[in-house]
Amino acid sequence: MQNPEPPLFFQVFNEIGIIEQLSRTILEEHMPKGLIAPHFAVLNHLTRVGEGSTPMDMARAFQVPKTSMTHTLSGLEARNLVETRPNPKDGRSKLVWLTDAGRALRADIIASLAPEFAKLSNGFDGDKLAQILPVLSELRVFLDENRSGK
Amino acid sequence: MQNPEPPLFFQVFNEIGIIEQLSRTILEEHMPKGLIAPHFAVLNHLTRVGEGSTPMDMARAFQVPKTSMTHTLSGLEARNLVETRPNPKDGRSKLVWLTDAGRALRADIIASLAPEFAKLSNGFDGDKLAQILPVLSELRVFLDENRSGK
DNA sequence: CTTGTTTGGTTCGATATCGCACTACATAGT
């Protein structure tokens, strides 16, 4: 038994899958009708990583096909939450920017999540989360570097 | 600062979301065309938890709407990977059973994942996974118990 | 037993995801 048991990986990925489901559901309960987690992910990415990303930047960051990103962005653009401008450095691509409405919506969603975070803070030991975070990051990086390619 | 920083939760859920994406992609690369992760989840559930589950049992276990489960099962049934029988205890519901083909497919998929697990074993410290697993389970249970309801 | 409510499952319509094919622009090799 020189290998970690396959069931260990299975269990970890299984738990992660369920947690992803549950946390996504919570997030989506705090989003306006018609918008879902990927829309939030884009608003959040533009705020944190910086506006002026290209669609492909974000597709790669989220590991989704570029066609999915096109679709997600079109939903955001239709609601005036982002706007796109041509990329002066590359005639094929676009740069994506938040509108004021987009920035405001992201802030509102995060603010409305405060009670959920409070519940978590009260009911769950934050130290444990702090302990697993670096391992999760490491695992994410490992998987990211070893992915076959989408 | 009596609260754990909201960013901590954010980061944890963010990493979990990305890991879920990446691990799901790996799994689906090892599945026959037309079948995706939810199909595997059902085959796996029936094997582990026991055959003869109802669709609602599984919808709850996976935290998906029952309509999604109907759809997933119909895909499996169309390929003769599961079969359903009436529930003798409840005229409204069905019981789901694996076919031999379903059992075989699950086994084949798991077997074909062995190289991926080997890569993980070699490149990633199994002890770290063992350490985070109980925290993930705890977090999953906490979220599960506190969910608003779907 | 009758009635009102709950629960398991399906159908349907709207939106999402994703692979494939395609266009336009970019870049490398000669």
Added chain:
DNA sequence: ACTATGTAGTGCGATATCGAACCAAACAAG
């Protein structure tokens, strides 16, 4: 410059997800 190959983005078709509405069986209250 010319051609070949690569890359960003879109259009389209197939399947997936999910909420709303619906039906039938179960169950609870009287």
